[in-house]
Amino acid sequence: MSSKRNRHKTNLLLSVLFILLVIPAFIAFVYFATQKMVIGAAGSVNYVALGDSISAGYGLPDSSHGWVSTFNGNIANDEAVSTNLNNLAIPSLPSSDLLNKVKTDTVFRSAISSADFITIDTGTVDWWVARWNGCSSSVCFDPVLATYKSNFDAIISEIRTLNTKSNLYISVMNLYNPYVAVDTAYPARDQYLQLMNSYIATRSTSLGLGVADVHKAFNGASGTEDPVAKGYIQTDGLHPSQTGHGVIADVFRRVDTDGDACTDVKELGPDHKLGGQRDYKNKWDFYSVPVPALFAAPDPTKVFADSAISAADADAVYAYFKKAAKNGSAEYEQDLNKNGIKDGLEYDRGPLPDPSKPWLPGPADGVIGASDAQEAFASFKLGDNCTLR
Numbered sequence: 434m435s436s437k438r439n440r441h442k443t444n445l446l447l448s449v450l451f452i453l454l455v456i457p458a459f460i461a462f463v464y465f466a467t468q469k470m471v472i473g474a475a476g477s478v479n480y481v482a483l484g485d486s487i488s489a490g491y492g493l494p495d496s497s498h499g500w501v502s503t504f505n506g507n508i509a510n511d512e513a514v515s516t517n518l519n520n521l522a523i524p525s526l527p528s529s530d531l532l533n534k535v536k537t538d539t540v541f542r543s544a545i546s547s548a549d550f551i552t553i554d555t556g557t558v559d560w561w562v563a564r565w566n567g568c569s570s571s572v573c574f575d576p577v578l579a580t581y582k583s584n585f586d587a588i589i590s591e592i593r594t595l596n597t598k599s600n601l602y603i604s605v606m607n608l609y610n611p612y613v614a615v616d617t618a619y620p621a622r623d624q625y626l627q628l629m630n631s632y633i634a635t636r637s638t639s640l641g642l643g644v645a646d647v648h649k650a651f652n653g654a655s656g657t658e659d660p661v662a663k664g665y666i667q668t669d670g671l672h673p674s675q676t677g678h679g680v681i682a683d684v685f686r687r688v689d690t691d692g693d694a695c696t697d698v699k700e701l702g703p704d705h706k707l708g709g710q711r712d713y714k715n716k717w718d719f720y721s722v723p724v725p726a727l728f729a730a731p732d733p734t735k736v737f738a739d740s741a742i743s744a745a746d747a748d749a750v751y752a753y754f755k756k757a758a759k760n761g762s763a764e765y766e767q768d769l770n771k772n773g774i775k776d777g778l779e780y781d782r783g784p785l786p787d788p789s790k791p792w793l794p795g796p797a798d799g800v801i802g803a804s805d806a807q808e809a810f811a812s813f814k815l816g817d818n819c820t821l822r
């Protein structure tokens with residue numbers, strides 16, 4: 434009898450244990466598995482590369498090591514997402530042919546319509562063909578430039594018609610000049626290349642595109658540096674070498690359109706802790722400030738906001754609050770780090786536009802209050818950091 438009672442007791446105990454431990458564990462397992470699936474689905478990014486031989490990786494020992502593949506890996510790494518790369522670049526494709534592809538090719542149109550990231554390199558072939566034909570003056574370059582401008586606008590317009598996602602990101606590579614050292618007798622060639630680049634810069638600003646300033650990386654800020662001498666060009670004298678491809682990928686990766694120390698790629702990501710869930714066209718949505726407070730810095734000309742938010746950022750904001758800094762006050766109006774931005778604006782933010790997103794400060798409201806310091810401190814506590822790793 435006693436053994437029967439014991440068995441009964443054991444069974445009862447096992448049932449209780451089952452209810453208390455196994456069922457909740459199973460529910461938790463199902464819950465987290467579902468969450469993971471949801472995050473995985475949201476974290477997948479479609480990247481489409483449009484362009485010519487530069488994006489196609491022409492002439493490389495292994496074209497899968499071109500800048501497009503590297504940049505695709507950068508997106509995955511920087512945003513902690515999975516990516517689907519569709520490289521549709523075609524060697525020798527001038528801008529007119531790219532426009533035609535975008536307008537009529539079903540493969541292109543389908544890929545564009547579901548893209549999250551699009552990179553474009555176009556114009557090099559237009560310019561190169563004119564040069565190859567011996568063009569060295571405005572007579573033959575003017576029509577090339579006019580056609581390019583019109584194609585550029587039409588390509589972007591068609592892409593935006595096909596894909597109306599609010600977070601579609603398009604970044605455009607400008608043109609480098611591989612012949613800068615050999616074309617010194619024909620200045621019009623470089624002048625027109627730079628006119629094409631000016632157009633890319635102007636239109637990209639008004640259309641909200643990122644610009645990868647490859648020209649600056651290859652030809653320097655002066656435009657006169659020789660990329661061949663830097664080892665960026667293959668022996669054909671035109672296409673980027675493996676080193677050159679690495680440089681191009683890095684330029685695309687580091688594009689920071691609004692200049693808030695978080696890259697466009699980072700800001701577009703799904704995780705605010707990595708710098709994501711932000712706007713790459715809003716300079717004030719990452720609460721990093723110059724540290725220490727500029728008015729207290731031994732050499733303020735060397736102090737700028739960086740890509741990490743620490744307790745010291747909140748301290749610096751608080752220091753401006755203690756100075757009662759506001760529109761019109763000395764500390765607010767001066768520009769001690771000489772970056773062309775009133776120091777007060779660099780520390781000032783407004784109330785959170787969306788309290789469910791405490792990492793997204795509101796625009797400056799003219800007063801650096803204790804609440805500003807609290808917002809900065811909240812961002813620090815959340816651990817937001819957009820540093821590239």
Ligand SMILES: [Ca+2]
Nearest residue numbers: 689691693695
């Ligand atoms: Ca940025």
Ligand SMILES: [Ca+2]
Nearest residue numbers: 712713715716
């Ligand atoms: Ca931003």
Ligand SMILES: [Ca+2]
Nearest residue numbers: 768774775776
């Ligand atoms: Ca300043």
Ligand SMILES: [Ca+2]
Nearest residue numbers: 782798800801
């Ligand atoms: Ca404020």
